Amino acid sequence: MASKKISMAVIKRLPRYHRYLNYLLELGIKRVSSKELSTRMGITASQIRQDLNCFGGFGQQGYGYNVESLYTEIGNILGINKTFNCIIIGAGNMGQALANYGNFEKRGFSIIAVFDVNTSIIGKKIKDLEIRDLNDIDDFVLENKVDIAMLCVPYRETAGLADRVAKLGVKGLWNFSPMDLKIPYDVIVENVHLSDSLMVLGYKLNDKFSRE
Amino acid sequence: MASKKISMAVIKRLPRYHRYLNYLLELGIKRVSSKELSTRMGITASQIRQDLNCFGGFGQQGYGYNVESLYTEIGNILGINKTFNCIIIGAGNMGQALANYGNFEKRGFSIIAVFDVNTSIIGKKIKDLEIRDLNDIDDFVLENKVDIAMLCVPYRETAGLADRVAKLGVKGLWNFSPMDLKIPYDVIVENVHLSDSLMVLGYKLNDKFSRE
Structure with a gap:
């Protein structure tokens, strides 16, 4: 799939996802569904799926998202690994x-x-x-x-x-x-x-x- | 005209209008067109007209907005006059x-x-x-x-x-x-x-x- 430009509206929400995923990692949680993320973050599950699909962060049916890889991927998009x-x-x-x-x-x-x-x-x-x-x-x-x-x-x-x-x-x-x-x-x-x-x-x- | 509920998206922009109008007042500017506001604020003129129309802050054709009354009105909506x-x-x-x-x-x-x-x-x-x-x-x-x-x-x-x-x-x-x-x-x-x-x-x- 060709990488597409991520909209600024999505970019602005990414630091928040990043914070929550970091929090889940600290709790030792390895996977999370869009529904659980939705409850924690107060964003609708459909918004979450839409946001994360924008950069190919697809959850798997019946499994949800892998917390660590999603965290890493969002960090990369945000340029966290740069100084x-x-x-x-x-x-x-x-x-x-x-x-x-x-x-x-x-x-x-x-x-x-x-x-x-x-x-x-x-x-x-x-x-x-x-x-x-x-x-x-x-x-x-x-x-x-x-x-x-x-x-x-x-x-x-x-x-x-x-x-x-x-x-x-x-x-x-x-x-x-x-x-x-x-x-x-x-x-x-x-x-x-x-x-x-x-x-x-x-x-x-x-x-x-x-x-x- | 019946007063209608102002959307939270508009509310979130009101403090910014309020700051700019305050600035214009300090400069002694008495009226401003949506186009001038647009240039200063970096928001499109049509967005400005749409936002301000939401609460009845209508500009007059060929005159623009009265800075002071718009400033006061936005302040009232935001509850500035309360402590x-x-x-x-x-x-x-x-x-x-x-x-x-x-x-x-x-x-x-x-x-x-x-x-x-x-x-x-x-x-x-x-x-x-x-x-x-x-x-x-x-x-x-x-x-x-x-x-x-x-x-x-x-x-x-x-x-x-x-x-x-x-x-x-x-x-x-x-x-x-x-x-x-x-x-x-x-x-x-x-x-x-x-x-x-x-x-x-x-x-x-x-x-x-x-x-x-």
Whole structure:
């Protein structure tokens, strides 16, 4: 069967499958039906079959999916077996939270440097990484292979910094500032808007419990 | 026209419209066409018209949308004018990042307490909030109106704590642990999975620049 392009909608659900399959592996579960996955994940079984069929992850009638091979296959599609070198720009709370978050490393995202402008924290360490002076970022990016910049700086400074690292050749930007980034370079941007998720939670609370 | 139920897909896009309209207001822009919004937001103009028509936010031919009234209307739908009392459970980096994030307050999410188990930080302050002993959480929730618990504790402890506060009557859970929460109470859960977003970024980088 010719491999076909997997839609972005499916791709966006793959990390979730990957997490669940990892969890099943940890529990020692070797096979799972689409129905069991459906119950655990809160996605319909037909959606699951459709998603997994997209990349040839066919379950067998009466057997279900082999947890380990499905886990490996999804990991391969997501590029888990590759390593991305990442830098964090902005060592405030969010930057520090990301630097301390062990799960990224396990998924192939290696944080190799943290930058800030605040002289009172430059030189201090987060885990084994010294916080560097933002003035040195250009040299650092030119001397090291940097795949992803995680932008954790105030909103007003985000676009300028995104522009700066993109010009230096960084191809991936993970943006935590409240405004979606658009920059005139050939880069991939993923925006994380925590407030949006909280506002949806607020909406659902209002809608369901009609608090007045 | 009878008001109709707005679909969750539209609701999920509303915070983004709200952010953009706020930005336009700050720039002193009074009206905007769906085409201009489309260019700024990277959503098609027809999608924008369709989304905004859902709740009667009709633009006028040749005039566009009144920025301020659209902003207000979307805010009303999202319940921005209401206040939600929130507590943060877990004062690690993510909990501290949330406690320090000023934008939530502006959107009606008031953080009224932070809890942790770590005796070396209990009693310390984050902004004007003292970190409280997690042992006191039951009394606090019973004595105060708590709408939302923000769960920033390690994965293994999340389900138990979610269960504990849900039993006490907290109706909204904002979960930052890597596993989706399912608990047998009548609560609303929004999960934030930062790794998922990063994995999608990694996939797109591989796909576009085919790094090998």
